[in-house]
Amino acid sequence: MNPTPTPVSGWAPYCGPAPAAGDWRWNLDPVLLLFMAGATALILMRTHGRSRGLGLAAMAVLGVSFVSPLCALSSALFSARTVHHVLLVTVAAPLLAEMAPRRRYGSLALATFVQAAVLWVWHAPAAYGAALSSDAVYWIMQLSLLASAVWFWAAARAASAPAAVVGLLAAMLAMGLLGAVLTFAGQAVYAPHAYTTLAWGLTPLEDQQAAGLIMWAPAAGLYLLAALWRLGRMLGPDLPAEAGVRPA
Known part of the structure:
Protein backbone atom coordinates (compact mmCIF):
# COMPACT_ATOMS: atom_id res chain seq x y z
CA MET A 1 0.00 0.00 0.00
CA ASN A 2 1.34 3.42 -0.90
CA PRO A 3 1.85 5.78 2.02
CA THR A 4 -0.50 8.75 2.16
CA PRO A 5 1.36 11.70 0.63
CA THR A 6 1.62 14.90 2.58
CA PRO A 7 0.33 18.25 1.30
CA VAL A 8 2.86 20.20 -0.75
CA SER A 9 3.67 23.85 -0.08
CA GLY A 10 0.61 24.36 2.14
CA TRP A 11 -1.97 23.46 -0.52
CA ALA A 12 -4.80 21.28 0.79
CA PRO A 13 -7.21 20.56 -2.10
CA TYR A 14 -10.59 18.97 -1.46
CA CYS A 15 -9.60 15.79 -3.32
CA GLY A 16 -6.66 15.33 -0.97
CA PRO A 17 -2.93 15.85 -1.42
CA ALA A 18 -1.36 15.06 -4.76
CA PRO A 19 -0.97 11.28 -5.10
CA ALA A 20 2.28 9.61 -6.02
CA ALA A 21 2.57 8.06 -9.47
CA GLY A 22 0.49 4.91 -9.65
CA ASP A 23 -1.57 5.77 -6.55
CA TRP A 24 -5.15 5.55 -7.87
CA ALA A 41 -32.55 7.97 -5.72
CA LEU A 42 -34.47 11.15 -6.54
CA ILE A 43 -33.84 10.62 -10.26
CA LEU A 44 -35.08 7.03 -10.01
CA MET A 45 -38.22 8.08 -8.13
CA ARG A 46 -39.16 11.24 -10.03
CA THR A 47 -38.19 10.50 -13.63
CA HIS A 48 -38.80 7.81 -16.21
CA GLY A 49 -37.86 6.88 -19.74
CA ARG A 50 -35.40 9.15 -21.52
CA SER A 51 -35.17 11.64 -18.63
CA ARG A 52 -34.21 8.87 -16.22
CA GLY A 53 -31.50 7.65 -18.57
CA LEU A 54 -30.12 11.17 -18.98
CA GLY A 55 -30.12 11.76 -15.23
CA LEU A 56 -28.35 8.49 -14.46
CA ALA A 57 -25.79 9.20 -17.17
CA ALA A 58 -25.14 12.65 -15.66
CA MET A 59 -24.69 11.11 -12.21
CA ALA A 60 -22.23 8.60 -13.67
CA VAL A 61 -20.19 11.46 -15.16
CA LEU A 62 -20.26 13.29 -11.82
CA GLY A 63 -19.12 10.09 -10.14
CA VAL A 64 -16.14 9.87 -12.48
CA SER A 65 -15.35 13.53 -11.78
CA PHE A 66 -15.64 13.55 -7.99
CA VAL A 67 -15.37 9.96 -6.74
CA SER A 68 -13.03 8.12 -9.11
CA PRO A 69 -9.22 8.49 -8.96
CA LEU A 70 -9.59 11.44 -11.37
CA CYS A 71 -10.44 13.57 -8.32
CA ALA A 72 -7.13 12.83 -6.57
CA LEU A 73 -5.18 13.00 -9.84
CA SER A 74 -6.50 16.52 -10.38
CA SER A 75 -4.63 17.52 -7.21
CA ALA A 76 -1.40 16.49 -8.92
CA LEU A 77 -1.99 17.47 -12.55
CA PHE A 78 -3.63 20.58 -13.93
CA SER A 79 -4.32 18.58 -17.09
CA ALA A 80 -6.38 16.13 -15.01
CA ARG A 81 -8.24 19.07 -13.47
CA THR A 82 -8.97 20.24 -17.01
CA VAL A 83 -10.44 16.85 -17.92
CA HIS A 84 -12.52 17.11 -14.75
CA HIS A 85 -13.87 20.54 -15.76
CA VAL A 86 -14.48 19.46 -19.35
CA LEU A 87 -16.58 16.55 -18.10
CA LEU A 88 -18.64 18.97 -16.00
CA VAL A 89 -19.33 21.65 -18.61
CA THR A 90 -19.54 19.62 -21.83
CA VAL A 91 -20.87 16.23 -20.72
CA ALA A 92 -22.70 16.39 -17.37
CA ALA A 93 -24.17 19.85 -18.02
CA PRO A 94 -25.85 19.07 -21.38
CA LEU A 95 -27.21 15.80 -19.97
CA LEU A 96 -28.80 17.69 -17.08
CA ALA A 97 -30.05 20.43 -19.41
CA GLU A 98 -31.77 17.83 -21.60
CA MET A 99 -33.81 16.77 -18.56
CA ALA A 100 -35.22 20.28 -18.10
CA PRO A 101 -38.61 21.28 -19.58
CA ARG A 102 -38.31 22.78 -23.05
CA ARG A 103 -38.97 26.47 -22.40
CA ARG A 104 -37.05 29.72 -22.54
CA TYR A 105 -34.28 30.13 -19.97
CA GLY A 106 -33.50 33.77 -20.49
CA SER A 107 -31.09 35.30 -22.97
CA LEU A 108 -28.83 32.80 -24.73
CA ALA A 109 -26.31 35.61 -25.28
CA LEU A 110 -26.19 36.28 -21.54
CA ALA A 111 -25.94 32.57 -20.72
CA THR A 112 -23.09 32.21 -23.20
CA PHE A 113 -21.25 35.17 -21.69
CA VAL A 114 -21.76 33.99 -18.10
CA GLN A 115 -20.54 30.47 -18.88
CA ALA A 116 -17.42 31.81 -20.60
CA ALA A 117 -16.77 34.34 -17.82
CA VAL A 118 -17.09 31.70 -15.08
CA LEU A 119 -14.74 29.38 -16.98
CA TRP A 120 -12.11 32.09 -17.46
CA VAL A 121 -12.39 33.47 -13.91
CA TRP A 122 -11.80 30.09 -12.27
CA HIS A 123 -8.78 29.46 -14.46
CA ALA A 124 -7.13 32.70 -13.37
CA PRO A 125 -4.15 31.61 -11.22
CA ALA A 126 -5.29 33.44 -8.07
CA ALA A 127 -8.86 32.08 -8.19
CA TYR A 128 -7.63 28.59 -9.02
CA GLY A 129 -5.17 28.70 -6.12
CA ALA A 130 -7.94 29.78 -3.75
CA ALA A 131 -10.08 26.82 -4.85
CA LEU A 132 -7.24 24.42 -4.07
CA SER A 133 -6.70 25.84 -0.61
CA SER A 134 -10.30 25.92 0.64
CA ASP A 135 -13.03 23.29 0.39
CA ALA A 136 -15.69 26.02 0.41
CA VAL A 137 -14.10 27.87 -2.51
CA TYR A 138 -13.54 24.55 -4.29
CA TRP A 139 -17.25 23.75 -4.21
CA ILE A 140 -18.17 27.29 -5.25
CA MET A 141 -15.92 26.76 -8.28
CA GLN A 142 -17.42 23.38 -9.15
CA LEU A 143 -21.05 24.38 -8.64
CA SER A 144 -20.69 27.66 -10.54
CA LEU A 145 -19.02 25.90 -13.47
CA LEU A 146 -21.75 23.26 -13.57
CA ALA A 147 -24.67 25.65 -13.02
CA SER A 148 -23.53 28.18 -15.64
CA ALA A 149 -22.97 25.37 -18.13
CA VAL A 150 -26.40 23.83 -17.47
CA TRP A 151 -27.96 27.26 -18.03
CA PHE A 152 -26.05 27.69 -21.27
CA TRP A 153 -27.02 24.26 -22.65
CA ALA A 154 -30.66 24.66 -21.60
CA ALA A 155 -30.82 28.11 -23.21
CA ALA A 156 -29.19 26.80 -26.38
CA ARG A 157 -31.64 23.89 -26.51
CA ALA A 158 -34.62 26.25 -26.21
CA ALA A 159 -33.31 28.83 -28.70
CA SER A 160 -33.92 28.84 -32.44
CA ALA A 161 -31.44 26.79 -34.44
CA PRO A 162 -29.54 29.82 -35.88
CA ALA A 163 -29.21 31.40 -32.42
CA ALA A 164 -28.14 28.09 -30.87
CA VAL A 165 -25.46 27.59 -33.52
CA VAL A 166 -24.07 31.08 -32.90
CA GLY A 167 -24.08 30.50 -29.13
CA LEU A 168 -22.35 27.14 -29.45
CA LEU A 169 -19.68 28.58 -31.75
CA ALA A 170 -19.12 31.45 -29.30
CA ALA A 171 -18.70 28.93 -26.47
CA MET A 172 -16.28 26.98 -28.65
CA LEU A 173 -14.20 30.11 -29.22
CA ALA A 174 -14.16 30.93 -25.49
CA MET A 175 -12.96 27.43 -24.60
CA GLY A 176 -10.46 27.28 -27.46
CA LEU A 177 -9.02 30.72 -26.74
CA LEU A 178 -8.45 29.83 -23.08
CA GLY A 179 -6.74 26.65 -24.21
CA ALA A 180 -4.52 28.56 -26.63
CA VAL A 181 -3.54 31.07 -23.93
CA LEU A 182 -2.50 28.24 -21.60
CA THR A 183 -0.68 26.36 -24.35
CA PHE A 184 1.43 29.35 -25.40
CA ALA A 185 1.86 30.99 -21.99
CA GLY A 186 5.58 30.14 -21.98
CA GLN A 187 5.68 29.56 -18.23
CA ALA A 188 3.72 27.59 -15.67
CA VAL A 189 1.30 29.85 -13.80
CA TYR A 190 -0.48 27.51 -11.37
CA ALA A 191 1.33 27.47 -8.03
CA PRO A 192 -0.54 24.43 -6.60
CA HIS A 193 1.04 22.26 -9.31
CA ALA A 194 4.56 23.64 -9.08
CA TYR A 195 5.83 20.51 -7.27
CA THR A 196 3.19 17.87 -8.03
CA THR A 197 3.67 17.02 -11.70
CA LEU A 198 7.20 15.62 -11.76
CA ALA A 199 6.16 12.36 -10.10
CA TRP A 200 3.92 11.81 -13.12
CA GLY A 201 6.66 12.47 -15.67
CA LEU A 202 5.67 16.03 -16.58
CA THR A 203 7.12 19.41 -15.79
CA PRO A 204 4.59 22.00 -14.60
CA LEU A 205 4.83 23.74 -17.99
CA GLU A 206 4.28 20.50 -19.92
CA ASP A 207 1.30 19.71 -17.72
CA GLN A 208 -0.15 23.18 -18.36
CA GLN A 209 0.43 22.84 -22.10
CA ALA A 210 -1.32 19.47 -22.10
CA ALA A 211 -4.27 21.09 -20.32
CA GLY A 212 -4.34 23.87 -22.89
CA LEU A 213 -4.38 21.39 -25.75
CA ILE A 214 -7.27 19.51 -24.13
CA MET A 215 -9.29 22.73 -24.00
CA TRP A 216 -8.17 23.90 -27.42
CA ALA A 217 -8.99 20.76 -29.41
CA PRO A 218 -11.29 18.09 -27.92
CA ALA A 219 -13.18 20.32 -25.46
CA ALA A 220 -13.80 23.13 -27.96
CA GLY A 221 -14.57 20.48 -30.57
CA LEU A 222 -17.52 19.22 -28.52
CA TYR A 223 -19.21 22.61 -28.91
CA LEU A 224 -18.49 22.49 -32.64
CA LEU A 225 -20.06 19.02 -32.92
CA ALA A 226 -23.13 20.26 -31.05
CA ALA A 227 -23.39 23.24 -33.40
CA LEU A 228 -23.11 21.00 -36.46
CA TRP A 229 -25.72 18.64 -35.04
CA ARG A 230 -28.12 21.52 -34.43
CA LEU A 231 -27.44 22.89 -37.91
CA GLY A 232 -28.08 19.45 -39.39
CA ARG A 233 -31.41 19.21 -37.59
CA MET A 234 -32.37 22.62 -38.96
CA LEU A 235 -31.52 21.67 -42.55
CA GLY A 236 -32.45 17.98 -42.40
CA PRO A 237 -36.26 18.14 -42.82
CA ASP A 238 -35.89 19.91 -46.16
CA LEU A 239 -33.80 17.11 -47.65
CA PRO A 240 -36.43 14.35 -47.77
CA ALA A 241 -39.06 16.88 -48.86
CA GLU A 242 -36.97 17.83 -51.89
CA ALA A 243 -36.61 14.17 -52.77
CA GLY A 244 -40.37 13.66 -52.60
CA VAL A 245 -40.18 11.68 -49.37
CA ARG A 246 -42.54 12.57 -46.59
CA PRO A 247 -40.64 13.34 -43.33
CA ALA A 248 -41.17 10.81 -40.54
Missing part, protein backbone atom coordinates in the same frame (compact mmCIF):
# COMPACT_ATOMS: atom_id res chain seq x y z
CA ARG A 25 -6.95 6.85 -4.80
CA TRP A 26 -10.76 7.03 -4.74
CA ASN A 27 -12.60 9.85 -3.00
CA LEU A 28 -14.87 8.25 -0.40
CA ASP A 29 -16.04 11.45 1.29
CA PRO A 30 -19.22 10.25 3.10
CA VAL A 31 -21.01 13.59 2.64
CA LEU A 32 -20.40 13.52 -1.11
CA LEU A 33 -21.41 9.86 -1.41
CA LEU A 34 -24.59 10.51 0.59
CA PHE A 35 -25.48 13.46 -1.62
CA MET A 36 -24.87 11.50 -4.81
CA ALA A 37 -26.87 8.55 -3.52
CA GLY A 38 -29.75 10.87 -2.64
CA ALA A 39 -29.64 12.57 -6.04
CA THR A 40 -29.61 9.20 -7.79
